[in-house]
Amino acid sequence: MADTLPEVPDRLDQLLSRAAAAHPARPAVVTDDFTMDYATFDARVTAVAAGLQALAPEPSVVAVGTVLHPDVAVAYYAAVRAGHTVAVVNPLLREDDLLHVLGLGGARVVLLDPALNARLEKVRDRLPALRDVVLIGAGTDGLDLLATDAPLTAHGKGPQDTAALQFTSGTTGRPKAVRLSHRNVTVNAAQIAQAHRLDGHTVSLNHLPTYHPMHLNSAIAAGATQVLCASPEPYAALMTANRHRATILYSLPVRLARLAADPDLDSVSMTSVKRIASGGSGLPVPAARRLSKRFGVPVFQGYGLAETSPLTHSDDPDRPVHGSVGTPVAGTECRVVHLDSRAVLAPGGVGEVQLRGPQVMQGYAGGPDGTGLEPGGWLNTGDVGRIDEDGRLFLVDRLKDVFKCDNFLVAPSDVERVLRQDERVADVVVVELADAEHGAVAGALVVLAxxxxxxxxxxxxxxxxxxxxxxxxxxxxTLDAIPRSGNGKIQRWVLAAQLTSRLPVAG
Structure with a gap:
């Protein structure tokens, strides 16, 4: 990948205003029954931003949470243009985790869909900082009601100010709020556009469960058109791509793997897609090879974390090496260190992956800049990998116990905490179980009272x-007791194998 960092504006919302000035009539966000060009997108963001300033005159945290829908794009950029910090909330969270992330972020205004609002209402009285809720998404008119022609108040936010909070699960399982600056996010958007070779001729098909800022921001940085496909079915994504002449298809590993394994795959075709991009977790090599052979296009993947805005690596979009997540994007450093001595390892050595670059977070909310980082700005990823002689990263394992189901991070401790609230549960361990449809699912070994x-x-x-x-x-x-080592450690992989095989477990 190129070493030169792309030029970016000082603020995140200026990515959009720059794109709108350059090609106002170009479609920006498209669905089967909706098209919003860049000029309309930019104007609507300004009108909604003015409404948000009226709701919250002082800089605040504005949370946005809904499923894949154009309103997310408007709400996300409007929050930033108003001078606020935008917090992206997973719209599938239940009450307890919703309470946690909104409380952690200190959200003053929340823009969310009706389904998420129904869960919020059950805990809203425990969120004293929350003042206003605006309904967005399908079947709502919240953004129309919020928009105003009033002039925007200048706020003076710059590259080093916090633009966004991204919530993620850490080793303890409870989400942390990652603080990302305007420069973190704008640089990463441009890094992704460069690494994925996006430009004004690109039509990207977004086949994800939610609207991730990575895909939103990189498309806008490139002045590309983004098509949203909300259906979870892989064939629906292919048909949508054909209808809208998409040139790149973004999807999840579990969806692509399911498509590759479908016996009817040979009966469908893609007429315009030139590349398939997989992200969020590892795509099995046989699935990547099968799709690449069937459609005659490269299938590539990348790597990143919420703490890195998120992308740090991308494989070559035209000549991928299946099984690798590729080389670092522009301006990004990656090294592998020994798990115990922390010495930097030579190519081929297996250890913990560390990252450094302009997209690495400011820190975690509640702490000063640099919280969560090693001296020198290095980020410990918690992932184990190796780097080959050509600089490609291959992920080997995870240090953390978390896993992904349909690309959503699952922390066993979160599930255990809910199970332990039942007085009939004396002890419990939750483990990762492989699943062909979802990638992985939770399994539980329970000691009943x-x-x-x-x-x-x-x-x-x-x-x-x-x-x-x-x-x-x-x-x-059920178990009579959870087996633990002398220092109280649990070998989850052993328990997962015993759950799968239904072998007796020694206490």
């Missing part, structure tokens, strides 16, 4: 009712 030996099914059902679908316990078994 005395007198409740037949309660497992009801315990799991009650917990699943309190969790978003991607945290649901898909399989469970």
């Amino acid at each position: 005395s007198g409740h030996t037949d309660a497992l099914a009801d315990v799991v059902a009650r917990a699943n009712d309190a969790l978003p679908y991607y945290q649901h316990v898909a399989d469970a078994m």
